[in-house]
Amino acid sequence: MTRSLASLSSSPSFRRSSSARFYSPNASLALVTPLIAALLAGFLYPVARLIALSFSGGTLSHYRRIFAEPLHLDVLFSTIEVAFVVTVASLLLGFPVAYLMARLSRGLAMAVAACVFIPLWTSVLVRSYAWVVLLQRNGIINKLLIDTGVTEWPLKLIYTEGAVILAMTHVLMPFMILPIYSALRALPPDYVRAARNLGAGPIRAFVAVTLPLSLPGVFAGSIMCFVLALGFYITPALVGGPGSMLMATLIGQQTTVLLDWPFAAALSTVLLAVTLLFVLLFRRMLSLSKGLNSVY
Numbered sequence: 223m224t225r226s227l228a229s230l231s232s233s234p235s236f237r238r239s240s241s242a243r244f245y246s247p248n249a250s251l252a253l254v255t256p257l258i259a260a261l262l263a264g265f266l267y268p269v270a271r272l273i274a275l276s277f278s279g280g281t282l283s284h285y286r287r288i289f290a291e292p293l294h295l296d297v298l299f300s301t302i303e304v305a306f307v308v309t310v311a312s313l314l315l316g317f318p319v320a321y322l323m324a325r326l327s328r329g330l331a332m333a334v335a336a337c338v339f340i341p342l343w344t345s346v347l348v349r350s351y352a353w354v355v356l357l358q359r360n361g362i363i364n365k366l367l368i369d370t371g372v373t374e375w376p377l378k379l380i381y382t383e384g385a386v387i388l389a390m391t392h393v394l395m396p397f398m399i400l401p402i403y404s405a406l407r408a409l410p411p412d413y414v415r416a417a418r419n420l421g422a423g424p425i426r427a428f429v430a431v432t433l434p435l436s437l438p439g440v441f442a443g444s445i446m447c448f449v450l451a452l453g454f455y456i457t458p459a460l461v462g463g464p465g466s467m468l469m470a471t472l473i474g475q476q477t478t479v480l481l482d483w484p485f486a487a488a489l490s491t492v493l494l495a496v497t498l499l500f501v502l503l504f505r506r507m508l509s510l511s512k513g514l515n516s517v518y
Contacts, residue, residue, distance in 0.1 A: 269494070276487035284488035294472070294489070301469040302496065304387060304458075305451035309398075311391045312447045313440065316398035320439075321432075323399075324406035335403075338396050346393055350457040353389040354380060357461070381463035389461045394450055398443035405439025406432070441508045445501060452497055469493050 245253065276284055288294045319338065323331045341349060356362050357379040364376040379385055409432065417427040455470035462468075467475075469489065476486035 272487050273491050275484055276491045278484040278487075284485045285492070287485065288488060288492060297467055297469055297472050298492065298496070300467075301452060301493075304383065304390070304468060305448050307387050308390045308394060308451045309444050309447045311387065312395045312398040313444060315391065316395050316443065317402055317440070319395075320399045320402035320406055323403050324409075338399050341393070342396050346456050347460075349393055350389055350460045353385065353392070353457075353461050357385050357388075380461065381465055383462065383466055386458050386462040386466050386468075389457050390451055390454055393454075393457060394447045397446040397450065401442035401446070402436060402439040405436045405442075409435050438508065441504055445504045448500060448504075449497055452493065452500075 278284075319334065323334050323338075326334065354361075358364075359376045359378075359380070361379070363379060367373045367377065368375075413431050413435070414427050417431045418424075422430060453470050454468065455474060458466055458468045458471055459474075462471075470493075473486050473489050473493070476482045476489065
């Protein structure tokens with residue numbers, strides 16, 4: 223038995239190492255080849271075709287059109303602004319929930335986690351349409367405000383930028399809560415106890431220990447929320463209406479209504495470049511935060 227295990231561990235297709243890489247380079251390449259092929263066929267090739275389409279005719283005319291017409295830049299800046307506000311709102315509302323999940327007992331934490339996961343199991347279309355039902359002129363919220371005497375006439379809650387931000391925050395909040403919860407759950411409780419034993423109060427211990435060590439989860443959740451918010455289409459289209467146009471709505475209009483595919487490809491390429499830029503900035507901020515933490 224021992225001899226067979228020794229011969230198996232010394233074989234070229236099964237190598238034991240401290241990093242748990244048991245397979246030979248050829249076997250590892252064979253295992254990862256389907257994933258690489260799927261990545262090339264499902265992501266890299268379509269993106270390359272999209273970028274090539276934006277340069278149709280061999281000129282930069284479509285990109286000049288984006289920066290020449292103020293409407294397109296206004297939509298781009300509005301999309302970035304909405305994505306930023308949604309990310310901040312998701313962080314402010316999601317961090318306490320993640321902190322509560324990390325501090326509760328296992329049974330209560332699972333109950334709270336179920337409330338977080340249930341929206342993820344529901345279609346984005348259903349959740350967005352639910353906000354239409356709540357915020358419309360004769361919806362539940364307006365009826366409640368009128369019945370309680372807060373207002374005499376229905377308020378315009380639907381088809382506004384605030385409604386878009388509210389609905390998008392509700393949809394994207396689980397993507398903020400889960401990474402923060404994972405970071406807080408991995409935090410050893412001895413660190414906070416040590417800070418408390420050294421004289422730090424609850425707020426001081428949270429600011430000096432818990433918050434800095436949770437930054438990887440905060441940055442991961444912020445990246446996911448911001449990137450997803452930049453490309454949201456269904457929620458702004460349903461809740462925001464024609465008056466609240468974001469980049470995804472503008473691209474959809476160019477492809478389905480105006481059938482201007484090269485210009486839509488140029489808009490998509492600009493949105494992709496902006497997304498990559500902000501991802502790099504988030505990564506840079508995370509590296510700087512780690513460097514600052516290491517000083518102390």
